[in-house]
Amino acid sequence: MRLIFEIIFLSDYNIGTGYSEGILDTPLVKDQNGIPYIPATTLSGVLRKGICDLLEFDYLSHHRKCKRSNSDGSSYCRNTKEMCPVCRILGSPASKKEWIFSSALAVNPENRLKPIISWKNKININTGTAEEHKLFNKELYGKRMRFRFNIQKERNDPHSIEEASFIIAAMRWIKNIGSNIRRGDGKCEIHLISHEPICFIDSDNHESLNSEQCFLNVFKRSWIDNVPIKDFEDITKPYLDNDNIETNGPSVKKICYLIFLTIEPFLVCNTNERGNTYESLSYIPGQTLLGALAWKTARQLDWTNEEMDQKFLNLFIKNGIKLTPLFPAKKLDKDIYPSIPIPYDFASCKLFPLTENNDHDWKFLTGEENEHNTCQVCKTKNRISPLKYVNGFISLYIQEKEAQYNRFFVKVNKNKSTHIAINLPKGITEHGSLFHYITVNPNQYFIGKIEINDWKFFSEVLKINEDKPLIELNIGKSTAKGYGLGKLFFYFPNEDQKVKGLFIGKSFESRVDHENLKKPIIMTLITDTILLDNWGRYYQRFDGRVLKKIFQIEPNIDVKIIKQFVRTRRIDGFNSLLGLPKWRERVFCAGSSVSFQFKIDDDEDLKRELIKKLKKLEKEGIGLRREEGFGEISFNHAVRTDKALSMRIRLPEPMRLKRLKKSIISRTEKRWIEYLNCKINDFADKKWLALISWLESQDLKIEQMLNLIEKFHTNDEKVKDIINNLKIDEKTNYFLKNKNLESFQGVFKKLITISKNIPEEVKDYWRMESLKLFGEKIASNLKVEDND
Numbered sequence: 001m002r003l004i005f006e007i008i009f010l011s012d013y014n015i016g017t018g019y020s021e022g023i024l025d026t027p028l029v030k031d032q033n034g035i036p037y038i039p040a041t042t043l044s045g046v047l048r049k050g051i052c053d054l055l056e057f058d059y060l061s062h063h064r065k066c067k068r069s070n071s072d073g074s075s076y077c078r079n080t081k082e083m084c085p086v087c088r089i090l091g092s093p094a095s096k097k098e099w100i101f102s103s104a105l106a107v108n109p110e111n112r113l114k115p116i117i118s119w120k121n122k123i124n125i126n127t128g129t130a131e132e133h134k135l136f137n138k139e140l141y142g143k144r145m146r147f148r149f150n151i152q153k154e155r156n157d158p159h160s161i162e163e164a165s166f167i168i169a170a171m172r173w174i175k176n177i178g179s180n181i182r183r184g185d186g187k188c189e190i191h192l193i194s195h196e197p198i199c200f201i202d203s204d205n206h207e208s209l210n211s212e213q214c215f216l217n218v219f220k221r222s223w224i225d226n227v228p229i230k231d232f233e234d235i236t237k238p239y240l241d242n243d244n245i246e247t248n249g250p251s252v253k254k255i256c257y258l259i260f261l262t263i264e265p266f267l268v269c270n271t272n273e274r275g276n277t278y279e280s281l282s283y284i285p286g287q288t289l290l291g292a293l294a295w296k297t298a299r300q301l302d303w304t305n306e307e308m309d310q311k312f313l314n315l316f317i318k319n320g321i322k323l324t325p326l327f328p329a330k331k332l333d334k335d336i337y338p339s340i341p342i343p344y345d346f347a348s349c350k351l352f353p354l355t356e357n358n359d360h361d362w363k364f365l366t367g368e369e370n371e372h373n374t375c376q377v378c379k380t381k382n383r384i385s386p387l388k389y390v391n392g393f394i395s396l397y398i399q400e401k402e403a404q405y406n407r408f409f410v411k412v413n414k415n416k417s418t419h420i421a422i423n424l425p426k427g428i429t430e431h432g433s434l435f436h437y438i439t440v441n442p443n444q445y446f447i448g449k450i451e452i453n454d455w456k457f458f459s460e461v462l463k464i465n466e467d468k469p470l471i472e473l474n475i476g477k478s479t480a481k482g483y484g485l486g487k488l489f490f491y492f493p494n495e496d497q498k499v500k501g502l503f504i505g506k507s508f509e510s511r512v513d514h515e516n517l518k519k520p521i522i523m524t525l526i527t528d529t530i531l532l533d534n535w536g537r538y539y540q541r542f543d544g545r546v547l548k549k550i551f552q553i554e555p556n557i558d559v560k561i562i563k564q565f566v567r568t569r570r571i572d573g574f575n576s577l578l579g580l581p582k583w584r585e586r587v588f589c590a591g592s593s594v595s596f597q598f599k600i601d602d603d604e605d606l607k608r609e610l611i612k613k614l615k616k617l618e619k620e621g622i623g624l625r626r627e628e629g630f631g632e633i634s635f636n637h638a639v640r641t642d643k644a645l646s647m648r649i650r651l652p653e654p655m656r657l658k659r660l661k662k663s664i665i666s667r668t669e670k671r672w673i674e675y676l677n678c679k680i681n682d683f684a685d686k687k688w689l690a691l692i693s694w695l696e697s698q699d700l701k702i703e704q705m706l707n708l709i710e711k712f713h714t715n716d717e718k719v720k721d722i723i724n725n726l727k728i729d730e731k732t733n734y735f736l737k738n739k740n741l742e743s744f745q746g747v748f749k750k751l752i753t754i755s756k757n758i759p760e761e762v763k764d765y766w767r768m769e770s771l772k773l774f775g776e777k778i779a780s781n782l783k784v785e786d787n788d
Contacts (some may be wrong), residue, residue: 001160002152002196003172007038009105011187012116012140015042019419026138026179028115030524031446032413032441034373036115036141038104038177040264040482043149043418047101050170050657051085059224065491068301078542085223091480099163100474103482104149104263108759114769116140132284140185140395142765148193154299156197158229165219168192168212183706199424247349253423254455257491259336260284260326260446261475261655264485265415265439279438282393282412284326284446284475286527286629287573290316292475293462294763300461311457319451322627324503325527326446329412334656335648338447339393339410340503340526340639341591345565346394349375363387364640366522366563366595394639396505396647405642407491415442439483443657448629450490464490470654489655497649501618505647506632508615511636514607520562522595522640526632527782528571528587530624538586542594548620551613558599587630664757665766671754672770674779675747682743683778691744692775702767706748747774 015038016026028036051056054060055069056341061064064071069084076092077083083095122134171190178186192212192657223228267280268288294316301308316318329336341508365387378385393410421433452458462471469490477486499507503526512521531539532544539546544559551559567589572583600606614635621631638645695705751770758766 001164002150003164003167003192004108004148004150004194004196005104005190006148006189006193007177007184007190008179009143009145011140011143011184011186012118013143013145013186013188014118014138014140014180015039015178016138018420020070023137024117024139025136028139028141032443034190035109037106038147038149039417040101040103040149041300042177042664043101043104043151043482046174047151047167048086048090050091050173051166053173054166054170055085059143071768074319076152079235086161089163089167090715097480098153098155099167100152100480102149102151105149107146107148107327116142122546127241138179141188141264144762154296161218162222162229164195166223168215169219169223172212172216191241215716215733216669231467251454252456252560253451253453254492255449255451255498256469257493257497257649257654258289258323258326258448258450259329259489259491259649259651260442260448260475261489261657262440262442262446262485263472263487264482265417265437266476266484266486267437267439267478274628277436277438279479280414280440280476282414282440283328284448286325287321287325287327287625288446289448290321290628292473293321295459296473308473311454314455315452315458318481319486319627321450323450324629324632325447325504326413326448328409329399329445329649330391330408330449331445331651332397334447334651336447336651337395337397337408337646337649338502338505339395339587340524340637341526342390342392342394342409342592343565343593343640344389344567344589345563345593347389349378349385350388351375351378351383351390353386353390362472364593365594366565367563379757396503396639396645398639398643398645400644407493407639410688410786413444414438415441437478437483445651445655448500466784468654469653478587486634486711489652491649491652497647500647501634502647503632504618505636505645506638508618508635511638512611512614514604517598517600517607520595520597521594521635522637523638524634524640525588525590525592527590527629529592529622529631529633530585530587531622532624538568539588541566544596547594547596551610551617553613557606559609560597562595562597563592564592568595585625654734664759665762666771668754668758668766669769669773672751672773673777675750675754676774679743680777680781681746684781686778686782688744688782689775689778689782692771692778696768696775702748702752702770703765706745706752 013037015024017030021027029039032038035367052068052070055064055127063069063084065082065084066073066077066087067075068077068086071084076094077087078094080095087095089099093132116139117137118140119135119137121130121136123129126133128405155164155426171192176186177188180186192215195211195215203779222229238496255643266284267278268284269278269280286738297316298310301312303309327339327341329338343366345364345366346362347365351725359755373387376388395408395410397408399406399408416437417437417439419435419437421430421435423742447584459463459466459469464471469492473486473488475486478484493502501507504511531550533539542564543561547559547561548557553559566585569589571585571587574580599611600609618633618635620626622633625631635779698705700708755763755766755770
């Protein structure tokens, strides 16, 4: 079930980041494009307050069960069959939170206004004066802003409809959001605008009611009158109908690419936190993706059906799904290009690190026979710059341009946010519970591969449409607080893409064949790899004996190690179902490279057999936990060659980002300032500034101002009365007649022309802002004149 709400602000508001920024003490929360939004954590706290406020009424007193719901007793509801609304909806240590919040995004970001900086000081109560060094400011956003967010749950059973009715009633109760609500800031209204799926039967009782009123009627009957929802005649059956899922049909195996577009920031941690700081990985590990798909599938199933239970086990427990990590993709126009972790033997100039169109020295050290450790380009210019290793991701796109091959790298943008923990009994911040999240920003692409043995069952459970194979998926930590939401598209590759390989870009035969089998071959680990010896110990370096065991080759073939650049690390995990940590593994890091050479006789059959084994290993991977994305390898990877490379994937229409339009106010303001810069010399008199101030005080539209200006010194009685009331003397009268009055009228005619696209709801704001800009231009011009 999905509930979609809209927030309409009736006054200025401030929802701060929790830390200062430049000269601002309390800046607004904004996304990477500078557009304000309301975090899901704020909305969750707002809902908690609304639920607790409603429970204060006597007609809901029988629903108070624990201290969270303002009752005596335990700190939370321990009996999961009889829980208070707070524990039932928002979760507790005894029950998992099932309702997921999204952040509230601006409805029309192109119509947004400019923020206002408000200054405040602290008053000393004893002296009645401002205290020293106690001047503060905060960033406010204007009223009339509208935001939309959704609260959703995977199921749509009668219990979910009951909980949804309480959520809607609590949101309607909320009147203020943000800071300084006792001083008039943050006044708002929250309404339900739609819900999915439809759970009310059309009847005479509901024809004149909208969704919000229908849910409020459910709230009254279910929570106040205590009528069981199963007795409601106007409620449809649950949305999930497991009877339509076939469990006896034949299994169909499918291989497809996964394109993931982040809608909200995500946080995926692979190590323990550093203090109270959690930093996300720059990619999505395979085990994280597998767990997210398993949880989404599990919430859709009827676990009383043994056949469905067995299907689920075959898919997620018995290796029915094999996938790779999702690595960041390089986006160029409407195309994306996969990337891989930069191999550890890749080094570039330290002073001028390799970027697109950079001509300084770089090289793959594994393939170099005469190794040098300094940049040869810098050396010709009498500079000494060592070659340093580069970390990150390199895309499978090499552009040939003027006999040079430009490589493209992928940068993953991250942002830092601050969170606190609330002591619920006291209602204040928990001491020492300030947390920092370093998250991956929204609107970034990631790509990987998945093999599904039973596509029919998988697609029916997750309701994947063949024409539009797209689902929403929550990834990583704090998914119920506005993190991790994204769109996952199942892209079916063509035969050419399958032959090239998603993370390789060229066919195996074009990189390795039996004729150059005696030449050095470079094996690159595309993903983390787990390798154990016969006693269960982790390998931490490669040698000939290890490679012979991996390749499973005949005893008469030897392997000689030439060079290797490898790193190892520990990986941790946590089983949220059992509440226990997973087994700690020691892995070879993705990007580790080893150069080796076969010592083999000139036997064509033996060479062909060896080629088949290498090709099979590249296809299936090596080591343990390959179904979770470990052990992906490549021989003589295509990014190591100085040849054009393009593993281009066209973005499907549903996955393309809409181009963010610049604010209409900002665009109109730019045109207005450019026009004023050309005309400002016509108004080099301070009396024009007084005229602008007078026009600002009039409650008139821009068109009405122009009519008023055109009637200056006419026989219009209204104008005469205005002039008499202002006591305009003869000098001012002469000034208005002769000092560029026609040019002044022309300015307002131009203002009317460029203001045509301004939305009606912000025209009053634009009227004041345009006059303010006009006055500032005149004032700045006067200052220049005085200085001269």
